[in-house]
Amino acid sequence: MQNHKILKIASPDIALQNILIIELGISKILAQLLINRGITDAGEAGRFLKTSLKDLLDPFSFPQMSRAVEIIQEAARQGKEVMLFGDYDVDGITSLALLKATLREIGITPQHYIPHRIREGYGLSKDICAIAKQRKIDLLITADCGTNSHQQIKDLRRNNIEVIVTDHHEQSDAQASLASAIINPKLKNCVYKYRDLSGVGVAYKLCQALTGKALVEELDLVALGTIADIVPLTGENRVIVREGLPMLSDTKRIGLKALIEKSGLKERRITATFVSFVLAPRLNASGRMDTAETALNLLMSENEPEAQALAGLVEGYNRQRQKVESKILEEAQAIIDKEINFKEHKIIVIAKENWHQGVLGIVASKLADRFYRPTILISLNDELCKGSGRSIKNFHLFQALLECKDFLSNFGGHSHAVGILITRDHIEEFKGKINQLAKERLRLEDLMPSLDIDMELSLNDLSPDLAKEIESLEPFGSGNPEPLFYTRNLKLRNQPQVLSRFTLKFWVSDGHNTYEAIGFGMSNLKDSLMSADCFDLVYTPQIDSWRGEEGIILEIKDIFFR
Numbered sequence: 001m002q003n004h005k006i007l008k009i010a011s012p013d014i015a016l017q018n019i020l021i022i023e024l025g026i027s028k029i030l031a032q033l034l035i036n037r038g039i040t041d042a043g044e045a046g047r048f049l050k051t052s053l054k055d056l057l058d059p060f061s062f063p064q065m066s067r068a069v070e071i072i073q074e075a076a077r078q079g080k081e082v083m084l085f086g087d088y089d090v091d092g093i094t095s096l097a098l099l100k101a102t103l104r105e106i107g108i109t110p111q112h113y114i115p116h117r118i119r120e121g122y123g124l125s126k127d128i129c130a131i132a133k134q135r136k137i138d139l140l141i142t143a144d145c146g147t148n149s150h151q152q153i154k155d156l157r158r159n160n161i162e163v164i165v166t167d168h169h170e171q172s173d174a175q176a177s178l179a180s181a182i183i184n185p186k187l188k189n190c191v192y193k194y195r196d197l198s199g200v201g202v203a204y205k206l207c208q209a210l211t212g213k214a215l216v217e218e219l220d221l222v223a224l225g226t227i228a229d230i231v232p233l234t235g236e237n238r239v240i241v242r243e244g245l246p247m248l249s250d251t252k253r254i255g256l257k258a259l260i261e262k263s264g265l266k267e268r269r270i271t272a273t274f275v276s277f278v279l280a281p282r283l284n285a286s287g288r289m290d291t292a293e294t295a296l297n298l299l300m301s302e303n304e305p306e307a308q309a310l311a312g313l314v315e316g317y318n319r320q321r322q323k324v325e326s327k328i329l330e331e332a333q334a335i336i337d338k339e340i341n342f343k344e345h346k347i348i349v350i351a352k353e354n355w356h357q358g359v360l361g362i363v364a365s366k367l368a369d370r371f372y373r374p375t376i377l378i379s380l381n382d383e384l385c386k387g388s389g390r391s392i393k394n395f396h397l398f399q400a401l402l403e404c405k406d407f408l409s410n411f412g413g414h415s416h417a418v419g420i421l422i423t424r425d426h427i428e429e430f431k432g433k434i435n436q437l438a439k440e441r442l443r444l445e446d447l448m449p450s451l452d453i454d455m456e457l458s459l460n461d462l463s464p465d466l467a468k469e470i471e472s473l474e475p476f477g478s479g480n481p482e483p484l485f486y487t488r489n490l491k492l493r494n495q496p497q498v499l500s501r502f503t504l505k506f507w508v509s510d511g512h513n514t515y516e517a518i519g520f521g522m523s524n525l526k527d528s529l530m531s532a533d534c535f536d537l538v539y540t541p542q543i544d545s546w547r548g549e550e551g552i553i554l555e556i557k558d559i560f561f562r
Contacts, residue, residue, distance in 0.1 A: 005448070005449050005450060005451050005558065006445065006448050006449070006450040006451070007450070007451055007453055007486065007538075007560075008450050008451065008452050008453060009453040009455075009456055009486060010032070010035075010036045010452070010453065010454055010455065012032055012455065013032070013035050016031070016035055016040055017031040017032055017035065018031075019042060020034060020035070020042055020045055023042035023045075023046075024042060024045060024046060024049070026049075026469065027465075027466065027469055029455060029457070029461065029466060029469070030466075030469040030470070030472070030473075032454065032455055033454055033455075033470070033473060033483050034048065034473075036452075036454050037473075037480060048238070048473075049472050049473075051238060051239045051242050051243070052239070053214055053216065053239065053243060055236070055239050056214075056236055056239055056240075057192070057193060057194060057236060059205040059206065059208045059209040060209060061191070061192050061193065062183045062185075062190075062192050062205065063190070063191060063192075064181040064182055064183060065181075065183060065205070065206070065209050066209075067180070067181040068164045068180075068181035068183060068206060068209070069206075069209050069210055071139065071162055071164060071180055071181060072103070072106075072108070072139070072141075072164070072210060073106070073210075075108060075138060075139045075162075076103075076106050076107045076108050080138035080139055081111070081135065081136050081137050081138050081139070082103065082108050082110040082111070082137070082138065082139045082140075082141065083110060083111040083112065083113060083132060083135060083137045083139070083140050083141070084096055084099050084100060084103075084110050084111070084112040084113070084140075084141050084142075084143060085112070085113050085114075085115075085124060085128065085140055085141070085142045085143065085145070085146070086099075086112065086113075086114055086142070086143035086144060086145070086296075087114075087115075087122065087123075087143065087144040087145050087199065088114050088115060088116075088117050088287035088291075088292035089144070089228070089229070089284055089287060089292075090224065090225055090228035090229070090280050090283045090284055090295075091144050091198050091199040091200050091225045091226075091228055091229040092114070092143055092144040092145070092199060092225075092292070093114070093225075093283065093287075093292055093295050093296045093299060094200040094221045094222065094224055094225030094228075094299065095143035095144050095166070095199050095200040095202075095203040095225060096112055096114070096143050096296055097221055097296060097299045097300050098200060098203050098204060098207055098218055098221050098222065099141065099143055099166075099203050099206070099207065100112065100300065101218070101300075102207040102210055102211060102215075102218075103210075105211065106210055106211065110141075111135060111137070112296075113128075113131065114287075114291070114292045114293060114296065116291060117287050117288060117292075117357065117358050118357050118358060121386065121419070121421070122145065122412060122419055123145045123146065123148070123149050123152075123412065124142065124145065124146055124149035124152035124153070125152070126152065128140075128152050128155075128156065129152065129155040129156050129159060129161075132156060132159070132161050133159060133161075137161055138160075138161065138162065139161070139162040139163075139164070140156060140161055140162070140163050140164070141163075141164045141166065142163070142164070142165045142166060142167060143166055143199060143200075143203050144166070144167060144168070144169075144198075144199025144200070144202075144203075145167055145169070145199075146163075146165035146166075146167050146179070146182075147165060147167040147169050147170075147171055147177065147182070147184055147186075147187075148169070148171065148172045148173070148412060150175055150177065150178065153165070153177060153178050153179050154178050157178050157179075157180070162180040163178075163179045163180050164179065164180055164181045164182075164183070164206075165177060165179045165181070165182040165183065165184065166183045166184070166199070166202045166203050166206055167182075167183075167184045167199060167202065168184060168185060168186055168196075168197050168198060168199050168201070168202050168231075169184070169186065169412060169413070169414070170186050170398055170412075170413075170414065171186070171187060171188055172402065172405075172411070172412065174188065183202055183205065183206060184202065185197050185202065194235045194236045194237075196231050196232045196234065196235065196236075196237060196479070197226075197231070197236060197237065198225055198226040198229040198231045198237065199225065199229065200221065200222050200224075200225030200226060200229075201222060201225075201226055201231075201236065201237065201240060204218065204222045204240070216243070216247075217247070217252075219240060219243050219244035219247050220244055220247040220248040220251045220253065220256065221244075221253075221299070222240050222244055223240055223241045223243075223244025223245055223247070223248055223275075224244070224248060224256075224275060224279065224280070226240055226241055226244075227241055227272050227275040227276055227280065227475075227477060228275060228276070228279075228280035228283070228284070230276075230417075230477070230478050231478060231479075232477075232478045232479025232480070233272070233475055233476070233477040233478060233479050233480045234479040234480060237479075238475070238480065241272060241475045241477075242474070242475055245270055245271065245272065245275075245475060248270045248275070249268075249269050249270040253299065253301075254301050254302060254303065254304055254307045255297075255298040255299050255300065255301035255307045255310065255311070256298075256299065257307070258298070258301070258304075258307040258308050258310070258311035259279060259282065259283070259298060259311050259314065260279070261311070262282075262308075262311040262312065262314075262315050263278050263279060263282060263315075264278075265278060265279070271474070271475065272474070272475040272476060272477045273476070276477070281318060281321075282314050282315060282317075282318045283295045283298075283299075283314065285314060285317035285318040285320070285321040286298075286313075286314050286317050287358070288317070288321050288358030288359055289317045289320050289321050289324075289358055290317060294310060294313050294314060294317070295314060297310055298310040298311060298314060321358070321359055321362075324356050324358075324359050325359045325362055325363055328355050328356065328359060328360070328363050328377075329363050329366060329367070331352060331355075332350060332352075332363055332367060332377060333367075335350045335352065336348060336350060336367070336371070342371070342373075344435070345373075345435055346373060346374075346435055346438035346439055346442050346447065347373060347374045347375070347376065347395075347431075347434050347435050347438045348367060348368075348371060348373050348374070348375040348376065349375075349376045349378070349427070349430070349431040349434065349435075350376075350377060350378070351377070351378035351379070351380050351385065351387075351427055352378075352379070352380060353379075353380045354379060354380065354381070355377065355378075355379035355380075356379070357379050357386045357388075360377045360378075360379060360386070360387065360388035361388040361389075361390065361417065361419075363377055364376060364377045364388050364389055364390040365390040367390075368390045368391065368392060372392055372447055372448065372449045373392065373447060374389065374390070374391040374392055374395050374397055374400075374438065375389060375390055376388070376389035376418075376420070376434075377389070378420075378422065378427060380424060383423075384409055384421045384422070384423060385421070385422050385423065385424060385427070386419070386420070386421060387419070387420040387421075387422060388417075388418070388419050388420075389413075389417070389418045389419075389420065390416060390417055391415065391416040391417070391418075392416075392446070392447075393446075393450075394442065394446040395438065395441065395442060395446070396415045397413070397414075397415060397416060397417070397418050398412075398413050398414055398415055398418055399415070400434055400437050400438070401413075401418055401420065401434075403433075403437060404430055404433045404434050404437070407422065407426040407429050407430040407433060408420055408421065408422050408426070408430065409421040409422055409423060451484060451538055451557070451558060452481070452484065453484050453485065453486045453538065454483045454484055454485060455485055455486070456485070456486045456487070456488070457485045457486070457487055458487060458510065458513075459487060459490075459508075459509075459510045459512070459513035459514075459515060460510075460512065460513055462513070462515065462541050462552050463552070464543060464550050464551065464552060466541060467541045467542060467543045467552055468543065470483055470540070470541065471543070482540050483540055484538055484539070484540060484557055485538070485539060485540070485541070486536065486537070486538055487510070487536065487537050487539070488536045489510065489534050489536070489562075490508045490509065490510055490534060490535055490536065490537055491508065491509055491510075491511070491533075491534050491535075492506060492507070492508065492529055492530065492532070492535075493506070493507035493508060493509045493514055494506060494507045495530075496526050496529055496530065498523045498526060501520070501521070502520075502521045502522070502523040502524070503518060503519065503520050503521070503522070503523065504518070504519040504522040504523050504525060504526060504529075504556075505517070505518045505519075506529065508537065508554070515552055515553070515554050516544070516551075516553045516554070517537065517539065517553065517554040517555075517556050518553060518554070518555055518556065519555075519556035519559070520555075522556065522559070525559055528559075528561055529559065529561075532561045532562065533562060534562050535559055535560060535561045535562060536559070536560040536562070537554065537556060537558075537559060537560075538556070538557045538558040538559075538560075539554040539555055539556050539557055540554075540555045540557065541553075541554055541555075542554075542555050
């Protein structure tokens with residue numbers, strides 16, 4: 001933890017607080033938390049706190065949904081060969097699992113194809129037309145990809161293969177797709193009222209339209225893919241995840257049960273945090289280290305011994321991924337120490353021979369967090385070099401790539417996560433161009449990590465009722481962060497304990513109230529904590545039900561010493 005972070009404490013809106021308090025019967029703290037998340041209307045706030053599947057939009061609000069359904073139903077009637085083409089990440093494989101189950105329900109037994117992350121990369125591969133012809137495919141449906149695969153779709157259509165694109169990625173140009181139908185809320189001028197669906201969220205909409213059902217029983221899969229893809233947990237995504245997480249905790253899918261057990265989460269209430277940091281990395285490791293087919297087979301397994309074996313394989317891939325990731329992180333740090341001048345380089349762009357492409361995004365994310373600069377890692381190869389990038393709060397990385405496209409062979413992604421293909425001879429020019437853009441757009445304060453504090457509280461404000469009110473805001477994630485509070489001038493009440501995994505546990509007091517606090521990964525602060533006269537805490541209050549008694553424990557996010 002570093003104490004140079006900028007604290008941004010939200011200004012309280014007393015007048016608006018009072019309106020929400022009166023209309024909803026909530027505390028002033030919960031009212032301000034809603035306001036801080038841009039929820040200022042009492043009706044909207046009520047819907048946010050009590051989501052319902054009725055809040056989901058009509059899938060036929062997508063302009064080309066009717067056309068997509070018509071094509072698929074015709075394929076079912078005529079017994080045509082259908083192939084699903086999905087991405088290799090959790091969003092993609094949950095989309096495939098969902099689409100395969102739904103198509104079987106309407107009488108289609110689809111084939112599927114998942115590209116190999118290393119050999120083929122993201123999106124419709126250049127050989128997809130030959131593959132489809134060899135398999136005698138009449139209709140190809142993409143999952144979590146296809147928006148920018150113009151040439152591949154053109155080739156498929158020339159060969160009389162219908163193409164339905166389901167995707168949620170940004171358009172890299174204004175070129176119209178030649179797909180038979182395209183369902184993507186991020187299409188330019190799309191009239192669908194919620195644009196932040198995940199890939200599996202879009203696939204779910206197609207499945208709803210095909211069956212005419214809500215498909216509530218499929219929400220465990222949809223929630224899993226939605227959380228894993230780090231899309232904003234607002235609007236429809238919030239409904240999907242809020243309704244889907246309880247189903248994930250009590251899933252009937254044999255493969256998911258095996259994964260949850262192997263991950264040490266059996267009997268636990270599955271939260272968005274558990275999905276993000278425990279389940280999703282294991283499923284993603286399959287496609288990072290080998291083939292995503294293993295993860296897909298696990299999700300779709302209907303055989304207990306098979307599911308246990310596949311879960312074991314996924315666990316092994318995850319351990320392998322962690323080792324490779326640690327090695328690349330160490331090598332990347334050495335290159336940064338040698339090559340990066342932080343006064344000149346607002347964006348970190350580094351490259352090395354034969355880095356494992358499957359983990360570049362994870363390492364880029366860790367380095368972006370460590371140095372608080374957008375970071376792009378490139379694996380050097382004989383021909384096209386592949387890279388992965390992650391960004392920070394105030395820099396739209398995909399937009400920057402659009403302005404650097406003259407140096408790139410291909411690229412794609414979102415505002416904060418991108419992938420690139422680039423030749424060796426263009427890397428230095430690309431590095432110069434993107435850093436020039438960053439110099440023009442990033443201020444000094446943009447390169448300093450900040451903590452967005454919801455409210456400043458005293459320990460006297462805390463209670464189990466408040467912690468339960470905070471739980472009503474769940475699930476937390478992108479677009480709906482876990483609430484953070486700030487309390488000043490606290491004192492240590494006991495000798496801090498260092499627990500497993502560098503966890504620090506201690507008691508704090510303001511002289512009147514005393515609470516237990518826990519800081520994950522903060523064991524290095526033990527000595528500073530013991531020598532400080534007083535300190536300030538940034539934290540989230542949590543319900544602590546240990547020994548059957550409900551109390552409050554403070555989950556520490558940062559400590560500021562005085």
